[in-house]
Amino acid sequence: MAGVGVSYFRSRNPEFGGPVHEGARSFLQDFGLNAFVAVLSANVGPKVITALGGDTILWLALIGTAGALIPPFIAFWIGIKFFGLNSIIAAGASTGARNSTPGLNAIMEESGSSVAAVPYPVSYALTTVLALIGGYVSMILS
Template identity: 85%
Template sequence: EHSGKMIADLNHIMAGGVSAQALFRGGNELPLGPKTDIRFGDVLRLTGPDAALSSVAKQLGGHIILPTMKSEVLYLALAMLIGYLVGIITITISGIPFAFGTSAGVIMAGVFVSYFRSCNPEFGGPVHEGARSFLQDFGLNTFVAVLSANVGSKVIAALGGDTIFWLAGIGTVAALLPPLIAFLVGIKVFGLNSVISDGAATGARNSTPGLNAIMEESNSSIAAVPYPVAYALTTVLALIGGYFSMILQ
């Protein structure tokens, strides 16, 4: 009924202290102004008294989602389970085993769930913002801690003489140059949006913290769209490269 109208046309509906703060379409935040048009499936973030918000949501034909202290963990557990099962699937082609790995599978499941939720905030049930932030930070810190515990002793044992300087130099170049080249190729050659190109480059580096930083700085989750594709491709290529390295040795 209201699809195609502008925000200014809804002033008579958004009364009682209700004001529009943001508009999301397909998970992406759009510039909000009096002439911004709304379409079916858009997510409108409003502030105001609960009673007035309920009235506005009813008149707009939408569903109101209020901040809550509850968190639905069933969808989270199912997404992790599906990602884990996808990650352990191994397909052998010409004697070469291909698999995403459990970590990549769970990450991709999380990316897809996040994208669907950005399009429909009701997807996945209620989630308390504090709980979501805690899980995100705790998971990232745990990942870094476990990784450091597994490889830290080996790195220290390998550092001797001038090895540390070579390692630091090669590591810096290997960490910065490939994603920079990929980013520039994306925007210069393929004409991609800088955020999308950055998301793809981050996925190629398998850097979830980098993806989080991009989404935080851009105030958009669009970088998560190319992330799993690049993540999966580079994971497969790394497996193939490792396989041929073992053959050559």
């Protein structure tokens, strides 16, 4: 609530709070998000582990890891081998398909080029629409 209040006052009075360096603002934003995730995980984690128990947690972790890592690698490989895409463009399309803006930023920083951003919005939009349609269809079928 404090953040909402400060943001409101700053939008009404731009001099409130003074100029904030972009690096400091970005650090505080990232730190706040990481702290939120850490506190939430610390509170919920033990309850989830006791609820699942046994080998279930291992299988869920294995399936989740495979589901998170295998599709982008397959998409990247298909983009390079079958479609003949440049590796930077294939990586940009893969990050868009995973809705991963930090991944796109990392690719652009490492390559020193913004070419990876060209296929990003197309794959981002396609996967977002397909996920929404898939969720709606699964809700209807359940």
